[in-house]
Amino acid sequence: MAAVPKTTEIFKENIFAGKVVLCSGGGSGICYTMTEAMVQHGAKAVIISRSLEKLEKAAAKMRSATGGQVLAVAADVRKPADVENAVKKSIEAFGRIDFLINGAAGNFLAPFEKMSYNAFKTVHEIDVQGTFNLTKAASEHLKASKGSIINVSATLYYTGLPFQSHAGSAKAAVDALTKHWAVELGPFGVRVNGISPGPVGDTEGMSRLGKLRKAGETESRIPLGRQGVTMDIAQSCVFLFSDAAAWITGHTLVVDGGAWMNTSFV
């Protein structure tokens, strides 16, 4: 299997010089690599999630990998005061926000009849309300910079994957927000898109959801023959934030090796 190239092997190194990216869920997994790629191309970054201890470690790792500036701010996206503070800290540190990645998400496997009322609500609050909260808090700065948003979604609901009704319905709402905001913010020069990652190895999501499958099943059912790596998603992130995507808005890009088209598979 050919190695997935780094974004710097495809895109110019300095395309995001002078820009600032704010990412929820940026302390680990897919969103960490998306943010790191943006820094690799010249952006400054603010990463937010609940655990400051984990975030500080992630920020230190990102700084050392890129030589760039990375700020860690603890925030629970469900809490408006937290996200408003994260936006304030971003502006205090770097003076602007050009790119927003709404990546914070909750998930676990559960048949809906066994799921508590609060379990369903919690995932919707993180995925949908959290995406709303952070975008609302950052929107005036995104308008000022004619910036761009990526909402991280999932293909779970395309086929009705079992035990994922909480997360799938939340991501359906996130995809709707992508379209609504693309229309509302387009006249201000702000593009809003989504990325729906498929099965990406070595992530928290896959370690939970992969339990549905036997060893090797994931690869054998993906048309392009392999699981994803976080760099696959970073490539699409850099593309969608770059001027190469200047006329693309309201679109959710599926990056999954064709996985979702095999029935009941993410």
Ligand code: HXC
């Ligand atoms: C059933 C569960 C549960 C589980 C929590 N709950 N984990 N129910 N099975 N495994 C219930 C709790 O019992 C509680 O309900 C309610 O959910 C809230 O749980 P808390 O622990 O109090 O809340 P909190 O700490 O705020 O958040 C819990 C969490 C979070 C949302 C489950 O820990 C989480 O999701 N972490 C994983 C993050 C993650 O994996 N992110 C990547 C997502 S991947 P009661 O009734 O008891 O109060 C993704 C895309 C997938 O989104 C696509 C892959 C291809």
